[in-house]
Amino acid sequence: MRMRHVWMTAGTLFAGLGGHLQASDWNMPVGVTDVSREVYSLHMTIFWICVIIGVVVFGAMFYSLFRYRHSQGAKAAKFHEHTTVEVIWTALPLLILVGMAVPATATLKKMYDASDADLDVMVTGQQWRWHYSYLGEDVDFTSNLATPREQISGESEKGENYLLEVDEPLVLPVGKKVRLLLTADDVIHSWWVPELAVKQDAVPGFVNENWVRINEPGIYRGQCAELCGKDHGFMPVVVEAVEQEQFDTWLAERKAAAAQEAQGVDREWTMDELMERGEQVYGSICASCHQADGSGLPPAFPALAGNQALLDEPERHLDTVVNGVSGTAMPAFRTTLNPVEIAAVITYERNAWGNETGEVTQPADIADMLSE
Amino acid sequence: MWKTIKSVLAAFFGVQRESRRQEDFTTGKASSFIVVGILMGVLFVVILIVIATLAAG
Ligand SMILES: [Cu+2]
Numbered sequence: 307m308r309m310r311h312v313w314m315t316a317g318t319l320f321a322g323l324g325g326h327l328q329a330s331d332w333n334m335p336v337g338v339t340d341v342s343r344e345v346y347s348l349h350m351t352i353f354w355i356c357v358i359i360g361v362v363v364f365g366a367m368f369y370s371l372f373r374y375r376h377s378q379g380a381k382a383a384k385f386h387e388h389t390t391v392e393v394i395w396t397a398l399p400l401l402i403l404v405g406m407a408v409p410a411t412a413t414l415k416k417m418y419d420a421s422d423a424d425l426d427v428m429v430t431g432q433q434w435r436w437h438y439s440y441l442g443e444d445v446d447f448t449s450n451l452a453t454p455r456e457q458i459s460g461e462s463e464k465g466e467n468y469l470l471e472v473d474e475p476l477v478l479p480v481g482k483k484v485r486l487l488l489t490a491d492d493v494i495h496s497w498w499v500p501e502l503a504v505k506q507d508a509v510p511g512f513v514n515e516n517w518v519r520i521n522e523p524g525i526y527r528g529q530c531a532e533l534c535g536k537d538h539g540f541m542p543v544v545v546e547a548v549e550q551e552q553f554d555t556w557l558a559e560r561k562a563a564a565a566q567e568a569q570g571v572d573r574e575w576t577m578d579e580l581m582e583r584g585e586q587v588y589g590s591i592c593a594s595c596h597q598a599d600g601s602g603l604p605p606a607f608p609a610l611a612g613n614q615a616l617l618d619e620p621e622r623h624l625d626t627v628v629n630g631v632s633g634t635a636m637p638a639f640r641t642t643l644n645p646v647e648i649a650a651v652i653t654y655e656r657n658a659w660g661n662e663t664g665e666v667t668q669p670a671d672i673a674d675m676l677s678e
Numbered sequence: 679m680w681k682t683i684k685s686v687l688a689a690f691f692g693v694q695r696e697s698r699r700q701e702d703f704t705t706g707k708a709s710s711f712i713v714v715g716i717l718m719g720v721l722f723v724v725i726l727i728v729i730a731t732l733a734a735g
Pocket of ligand 1: 432434494495496533
């Protein structure tokens with residue numbers, strides 16, 4: 307009777323603790339997809355199995371230590387072999403492990419089944435930002451860290467979503483199966499959003515698959531989860547899940563903007579227009595290495611302000627931006643940036659911070675060069 | 679033969695009676711244990727592949 311009471315109290319305690327854990331910051335999130343719920347319940351099941359094993363093992367150990375202590379005249383049993391006990395302590399863990407592997411495998415199977423997706427999004431990791439491309443929709447953009455530099459350097463108060471905010475989130479429709487095709491341009495990154503139970507490596511030269519079907523609209527934040535260099539902590543992931551209608555509107559807007567941008571390639575741009583656009587591009591793409599004032603971080607990231615090679619050799623400058631420099635941290639931007647952005651950023655770099663070449667690079671020339 | 683299989687199974691499991699171990703080392707032949715061990719290792723892998731295929735299908 308007393309034993310039963312102890313078990314009931316323990317049961318209530320565990321149930322209460324379980325509910326408490328679910329809501330706390332200490333545990334993994336339940337998430338907003340069916341898969342994430344399954345992952346969470348697997349995690350809790352295995353957690354409680356471990357707790358029970360721990361209680362039984364340490365309980366038996368401490369009980370034995372106390373009950374059969376030397377001062378009470380306990381004598382150690384000195385037998386060598388006990389096949390029955392050995393069989394039990396081998397078979398029991400085996401059964402427990404198989405018992406955990408069966409539901410875990412069932413969930414893994416679901417996680418790997420990326421077939422019959424409603425929407426395909428290519429996710430490309432780059433030092434240090436994510437690039438999203440909606441396949442078959444002609445929409446693609448780069449998602450950069452949006453946390454102001456003053457917050458990072460400690461000159462101003464840190465915001466609520468410090469280092470977890472981007473200029474352009476990945477927008478996805480709720481209730482639709484979205485297939486993610488993950489790869490990287492330079493080093494291994496990992497696209498991780500805890501609320502979606504997705505943590506998938508993005509490896510150069512490989513395309514990894516994963517998928518999500520988000521149940522609730524909302525903003526879900528994550529990070530790069532594979533140490534990828536200097537700004538590894540500065541390439542967050544933000545997913546904005548919206549209703550289908552809202553998604554369609556957004557997609558149409560993006561397409562229209564892309565079409566307009568494509569038209570912009572053909573016309574003549576003024577110096578001021580290019581400088582304005584270039585400053586924008588430079589700030590979100592180049593400044594993390596070459597710094598906002600063009601002073602760089604030598605020797606890894608050379609200064610651009612007053613850089614004699616850059617000023618004397620416009621061809622080489624262009625080639626560096628478009629094709630990158632192999633063996634260094636300078637990536638190729640021919641796929642990440644469009645002709646307007648490339649022309650603008652080159653014009654900016656050749657005319658900002660005292661670099662007064664007066665040279666203007668036209669988007670049309672870049673477009674010609676890229677199409678060759 | 680059956681005795682060798684049983685000893686290999688015991689080795690897979692990781693538990694063996696001392697008396698059986700002594701017996702294996704005095705009357706058994708090393709080569710037969712090696713051959714049966716490799717064959718049963720292969721068989722084990724095949725069984726795992728079959729289970730995995732069934733589970734995936
Ligand atoms: Cu990364």
